Amino acid sequence: MCPSGTTLRAETTTVGSDLRPAFNVLDVDHDGKISRDDLRKFYSGFSSGGADEEAIKTMMSVADLNKDGFVEYEEFERVLGSQKRSSSRNGGVMEDVFRIMDKDGDGKLSHEDLKSYMEWAGFSANDEDIRAMIRLGGGDLQDGVSYDGLLKILAIDFVGESSRSC
Numbered sequence: 001m002c003p004s005g006t007t008l009r010a011e012t013t014t015v016g017s018d019l020r021p022a023f024n025v026l027d028v029d030h031d032g033k034i035s036r037d038d039l040r041k042f043y044s045g046f047s048s049g050g051a052d053e054e055a056i057k058t059m060m061s062v063a064d065l066n067k068d069g070f071v072e073y074e075e076f077e078r079v080l081g082s083q084k085r086s087s088s089r090n091g092g093v094m095e096d097v098f099r100i101m102d103k104d105g106d107g108k109l110s111h112e113d114l115k116s117y118m119e120w121a122g123f124s125a126n127d128e129d130i131r132a133m134i135r136l137g138g139g140d141l142q143d144g145v146s147y148d149g150l151l152k153i154l155a156i157d158f159v160g161e162s163s164r165s166c
Contacts, residue, residue: 021154022094023076025121033070036060043100059093094154098147108144109134 024030028038039056063071063079080093101109101117109117111130118125125133134141137149145153 019077019080020073022080022097023073025097025154026076026093028121033072034063034076035070042097094151095147098150101150106144108139108146109150110144111141113144 026034028041065075114130134145137145137153139145139149
């Protein structure tokens with residue numbers, strides 16, 4: 001249970017089989033689909049130089065399989081799922097997300113990195129909730145959580161009154 005009273009339940013699925021948490025991070029306006037505007041808002045929230053329009057164009061062209069201008073969850077899962085299965089492809093959207101969240105570039109998400117992101121994304125999380133997230137990710141409260149730790153955090157299913165708290 002989180003300090004805020006919300007209960008956490010660990011999912012037994014692998015990150016590759018349930019990419020909903022990652023999808024939700026990029027669906028900034030929470031309308032159930034990722035648009036160019038969602039990606040612009042996401043990237044501009046963490047980059048003083050703003051969003052890289054060429055990178056956004058590339059991401060959309062790769063993931064928008066039905067070419068309707070949006071990336072629905074099924075498209076997102078199909079692209080990232082195949083990326084996870086392919087040993088020839090390194091990197092990916094979640095690594096980009098991690099790098100953006102890691103403001104000082106030290107390879108760890110500190111308490112401040114996580115708190116800043118949670119506030120920016122409109123998630124309710126107090127300091128104890130952030131510490132709990134770091135612990136869930138196997139991180140050190142002083143140094144923060146690694147990329148693999150972020151994946152562990154995102155694999156947690158938040159259960160309670162609001163799926164956006166904790």
